[in-house]
Amino acid sequence: MRASSRIWLAAAVMLALLPWVPGLQSDSARSLLTQMGIASVFALSYNLLLGQTGLLSFGHALYFGLGGYASIHFLRAINAGLPIPTPFVPLAGAAAGLAFGVVFGALTTRRGGTVFALISLGLGEWVYASTLMLPSFSGGESGITASRTKAPHWLGLDFGSQLQVYYVTAFWLLASAVLLHAFMRTPVGRLANAVRDNAERVEFIGYNPQRVRFIVFSVSAAFAGLAGGLHAINYEIVAAEALSATRSGAVLLMVYIGGVHHFVGAILGAIAITWLQVSLSDYTTAWLLYLGLLFMGIVAFVPGGLAGLAMMHLAALRTHALPAIARSYLVALPFALVASIGAVTLIEIAYRRATQPEAGTLMKLFWIPMDTAKPWPWIGAALLAAAGAFALYRAWPRVASAWAEAGEEMHARA
Amino acid sequence: MKEIVAFSLLNGAVYGLLLFMLSSGLTLIFSLMGVLNFAHASVFMLGAYFSWQISRWVGFWPALVVAPLLCAMVGAAIERFGLRRVHRQGHVAEILFTFGLAYVIGELVIMAWGRNPIENHVPAVIDFAAFRVFGTSYPFYKVLMMGISVAMFAFLYVAFKRTRLGLIIQAALTHPQMVGALGHDVPRLFVLVFAIGSALAGLAGVIGGFALLTEPNMAANLGPIVFVVVVVGGLGSIPGAFVASMLIGLLQTFAVAIDYSWLDLFRALGWKVAPGSMLREVWSVKLSQAAPILPYVLLVLMLIVRPRGFMGTRET
Amino acid sequence: MHEPETAQPPIALELADVHKSFGATPVIRGVSLAIPRGERHAIIGPNGAGKSTLFNLMSGRLAPTRGRIRLQGEEIAGKRPFRIARRGLSRSFQVTNIFARMTVRENVRCSVLWSLGYRYSFLRSIDKLRDANERTDETLERIGLASRRDALAGVLTYAEQRALEIGVTIAGGAKVILLDEPTAGMSRPETEAAVELIRSVSHDRTLVMVEHDMSVVFGLADRVSVLVYGEIVASDTPERIRAHDAVRSAYLGASDA
DSSP, X not given: OOHHHHHHHHHXXXXXXXXXXXXXXXXXXXXXXXXXXXXXXXHHHHHIIIIITOOOOSOTHHHHHHHHHHXXXXXXXXXXXXXXXXXXXXXXXXXXXXXXXXXXXXXXXXXXXXXXHHHHHHHHHHHHHHHHHOHHHHOTTTOEEOOSSSSOOBTTBOOOSHHHHHHHHHXXXXXXXXXXXXXXXXXXXXXXXXXXXXXXXXXXTTXXXXXXXXXXXXXXXXXXXXXXXXXXXXXXXXXXXXXXXXXXXXXXXXXXXXXXXXXXXXXXXXXXXXXXXXIIHHHOTTHHXXXXXHHHHHXXXXXXXXXXXXXXXXXXXXXXXXXXXXXXXXXXXXXXXXXXXXXXXXXXXXXXXXXXXXXXXXXXXXXXXXXXXXXXXXXXXXXXXXXXXXXXXXXXXXXXXXXXXXXXXXXXXX | OHHHHHHHHHHHHHHHHHHXXXXXXXXXXXXXXXXXXXXXXXXXXXXXHHHHHHHHHTOHHHHHHHHHHHHHHHHHHIIIIIIHHHGGGOHHHHHHHHHHHHHHHHHHHHXXXXXXXXXXXXXXXXXXXXXXXXXXXXXXXXXXXXXXXXHHHXXXXXXXXXXXXXXXXXXXXXXXXXXXXXXXXHHHHHHHHHHHHHHHHHHXXXXXXXXXXXXXXXXXXXXXXXXXXXXXXOTTOHHHHHHHHHHHHHHHHHHHHOOOBHHHHHHHHTOOOOTTOHHHXXXXXXXXXXXXXXXXXXXXXXXXXXXXXXXXXXXX | OOXXXXXXXXXXXXXXXXXXXXXXXXXXXEEEEEEETTOEEEEEOOTTSSHHHHHHHHHTSSOOSEEEEEETXXXXXXXXXXXXXXXXXXXXXXXXXXXXXXXXXXXHHHHHTGGGTOOSOOSSOGGGOHHHHHHHHHHHHHHTOGGGTTSBGGGSOHHHHHHHHHHHHHTTOOSEEEEESTTTTOOHHHHHHHHHHHHHHTTTSEEEEEOSOHHHHHHHOSEEEEEETTEEEEXXXXXXXXXXXXXXXXXXXXXXX
């Protein structure tokens, strides 16, 4: 069997076994897995746009949301008697995504780069605002509901349980990944990469970059719509927030933090951000700030994202600089920790004071009780943050030089 | 009727000039550095908050001067310590950096002043009537807003077309290495441009903070419209930004005053639309309800008809 | 996929009174040139004479303010670059203009697609297109980068990138090739290798090149045109150009780079 087929088989097996892993057998865990799956499909569609073709869109949730709405209306039709089983509903989402992708894409892919980004922003805002004005299509702010169980049974299943919804999602995730990966191996896929790297040169080898962008855009919108359909099945409700700027921003964050250059980065980012969104918001109201800072850090310092970071470290494993890198981490890590603790404390107490005055001034951070009305938590946190940052700044050259060593070795081997 | 038209004209002009203050700073930074600054509206928001805070401590007139200066420093810091690292990665990375920054500034504002809107009232010192129009008085602070905006346009024009510094900055956009080789400090020029653009945004914030609600969502509400202005006017053109700002400002303001819908028009013409149809919903939207989306409609129309905007040059 | 030789007109590329101004500044002031099929033609001239502008006009990156440009007898002035490329004209760039994040092999492979009849297809894997892969391998051999086929284009050495630049230009089998300073920045041995490469790839094609290195010009060109301030001051065989008074005073006073 070819290597790539083996990987897909392994992925399929892993997806099939995932909900049976000890600790993941509860409905809430499986619900989280399903959400990650949906986000992954959405992120893969966005990776096609940004990572493979260099098209930065701030309004991709448009196709996710419209696909979601189409799917929920389709599901309602099924509830009313249309004899199609639930697992096929996402196809309605994909069809809607494709249709809108073709129409809007023809308009917007005439320009690339910055103008495309702004247009995607404006278009997204327009459709979002318009959806709110058309309650019979969109249910306004409260959304449209349907039932995933009131449908013909398929393979004896009624798709009511979270486990079954997970498997539907996992199936479509695998199918999307296989299809998108294959798409990148076609002539249009290769040309998409060429357009990303040098759209001008593509003209000189005989192709119209606008046509390439248009095709990629339409395909990407179709898969975003598919993700919207999965969303509709999972929640049994679709509301205007499905096509909001917030959701568009979220998928951008996912793909970039995960690693915009790599296919697998989209999935990594989807998993990480979904987990953060669900879990971190339980611990702190400042989670959006942390997310924003993480994003800025990745853009400025680690443009390859989590996937790039992982690949870098995997490559470094084979060099002789590995011990030096490990040692430099050992030195730098404690300082980074101290600085982080100080900064997080400062942020948390500031948030408490500004946004939850009714909760009082006493709180417990890192197992230490403190009173935000007193000066010492502020001063202490500020000192920790400053001291840790300064020490990190002094320790950083060791890390940099260890990596430079590794880099030289890797380059010489190339 | 005459009153509505007159007031809509005046208010539309004020709003348009506010949009112009914002979009000119954005255009400046874009056309001179190629960076689309997503955090521009966030600096506008900072201007409003700074001005409120400073007003509480010292009074309005100092705030009018100090708040934009603070915003200039923020802008300079953004470029010097943040964007400078990202320039070599290309324009997409620059946009994304400012995109993340917009989130972060929004959260920092929440951290400092809370999630709720703050009581940013027009300061007593400029809260009086300027003149009367058809029997109703028009507030002075709006006239002040207009005055400051117009003065700003004049300043920008003179600064960039007539001064040596302006010429240098124009040259530095397309040929940064050449300008550097001629002995000018291009990185420092970029910091300066960012500072000026941010000061403009901050100034807009000081005044806009009274006209609009001062809250953490300010930036997210106004930001997209400023981008529409910049695209419709033609990326990189300040006169274009002016035309687009005024057009959108007047359009939205007039639309808000019109409480009629397509359905009313059909009724006047004697056409019938079947009740209960989904399209009927579309037709029944009043223009005043649709006002928030009019800028985006204009954007799409402009894209179809004239992709480069009113006064843009062909995009490279 | 060879067109019958008889169907091709004798003049491969022709410029008729071409003018180009940027705003009020004229850069090309009435250039007329007729390059017969199969000729190797060099364009030389001092810096700022407008040589790259001329290339940009011929390849569609710019549109002339006035005048006509004909490729194999067909009018191409002001057409989009991809339309001109499809008609059989291909150009290289002075500043290397390749696909930096794709491998050397991918770079060349994308360049062969259109000429082999593949359009915007997305239903078959590119690895299955035998003719595309064969033509790619052939081109890689010719430009000497077969051993680097899996390296990312961005990490190649300067000379390797220049070779790839030429490879991307010729891979599609264009009949008219424009090379913009192909040996710029190369050492002597690298230049000699590049000249051999250019000689072999321009066999039975029409070649127009901009060059500063006189040894390259005199070694390769059948005819030389001298461009000064946007006008052709002389157009003749290399030997006669060398002896030309106007050319000497304008340009050849300095020794070759």
